[in-house]
């Protein structure tokens with residue numbers, strides 16, 4: 001077992017893990033109250049993997065994650081109140097309230113998101129580390145992704161280029177044993193994920209993702225190899241999410257007992273116990289870490305509640321808008337290729353309000369059947385258009401087999 005670091009570091013690790021645990025519990029509660037919108041993926045149980053990783057990164061290093069990254073951003077130093085405001089869709093959120101849970105982003109802290117496309121962050125990580133290398137900077141990019149993402153084409157393509165170009169990047173698979181409702185044994189032919197990049201010239205290692213100290217050591221070495229020897233590596237951290245894949249998951253694919261077994265190895269409880277037994281931290285400090293988390297999360301909710309929603313006439317800000325005619329299907333209106341009302345920057349604020357109030361894309365048009373790009377665009381003949389339904393809390397769209405609908409992150 002890896003040695004405990006000094007007392008101040010232990011306190012910091014414990015406090016960070018406690019903070020993101022409390023934050024996510026509260027995010028789940030606020031989602032049930034319909035204060036947080038969109039989808040919500042919680043990483044409760046995975047705190048040691050997250051905090052162990054960020055704790056050995058330098059300020060100039062980059063981190064990129066998935067759609068399960070509230071904790072990653074907070075561990076990187078983004079203020080919890082700004083993450084909560086993002087979940088609430090408010091202007092003081094990390095993405096101005098436009099992204100929500102899956103799109104936390106903080107360029108200042110070099111937290112590069114927040115991606116809903118499984119495996120989509122891998123090539124971006126290669127690009128970020130290529131930029132650092134090209135500019136002669138010392139920064140390392142850490143790319144965190146799920147076990148399911150290791151099956152994507154992006155995985156192989158990224159490993160190849162990272163090895164070929166000797167990029168300063170560390171890949172970390174957060175193996176929580178499932179990709180949505182599918183276990184690793186059912187989704188990956190090679191179940192030792194640390195070996196999955198060997199054929200590309202990237203060696204790997206398995207670590208206990210429930211042990212914050214072991215994660216720290218593994219990641220510190222991976223970062224050293226990336227920074228000093230331009231050698232990318234692949235770490236596989238075993239971890240577990242206590243909650244469902246998303247807030248809509250009925251969890252028919254696992255037994256209660258399995259969850260409870262993992263909860264016995266809880267990363268925060270285990271670490272607190274170890275620090276107490278080794279006399280590195282006292283009861284008072286452990287309690288203090290928990291109280292500080294409680295306070296910060298309470299303040300985050302208050303801040304998010306007080307932050308205004310983005311004004312309606314800013315709806316088109318930060319969006320790509322068509323000003324010249326061009327062929328193809330795009331944003332606001334999918335009826336025909338020429339620009340439509342609301343797509344011209346000059347008329348945008350007023351038109352945006354009008355369109356939104358009247359029901360967006362088809363505002364002002366005669367009633368009747370609407371063309372759908374799934375059947376009338378360049379998609380295949382005979383493809384049924386997807387039906388989108390408004391989310392009702394606790395009543396998310398599900399696939400026929402009871403698993404959550406797959407259009408989430």
Ligand SMILES: Cc1ncc(C[n+]2csc(CCOP(=O)(O)OP(=O)(O)O)c2C)c(N)n1
Nearest residue numbers: 116117118146147148149178179180408409
């Ligand atoms: C390219 C792509 N395919 C499918 C999905 C639907 N989807 C969302 S999450 C997920 C499972 C991913 O599992 P894993 O990589 O293990 O990450 P975890 O959710 O366990 O953190 C899938 C298939 C998606 N968002 N993107």
Ligand SMILES: [Mg+2]
Nearest residue numbers: 146147178179
């Ligand atoms: Mg997974």
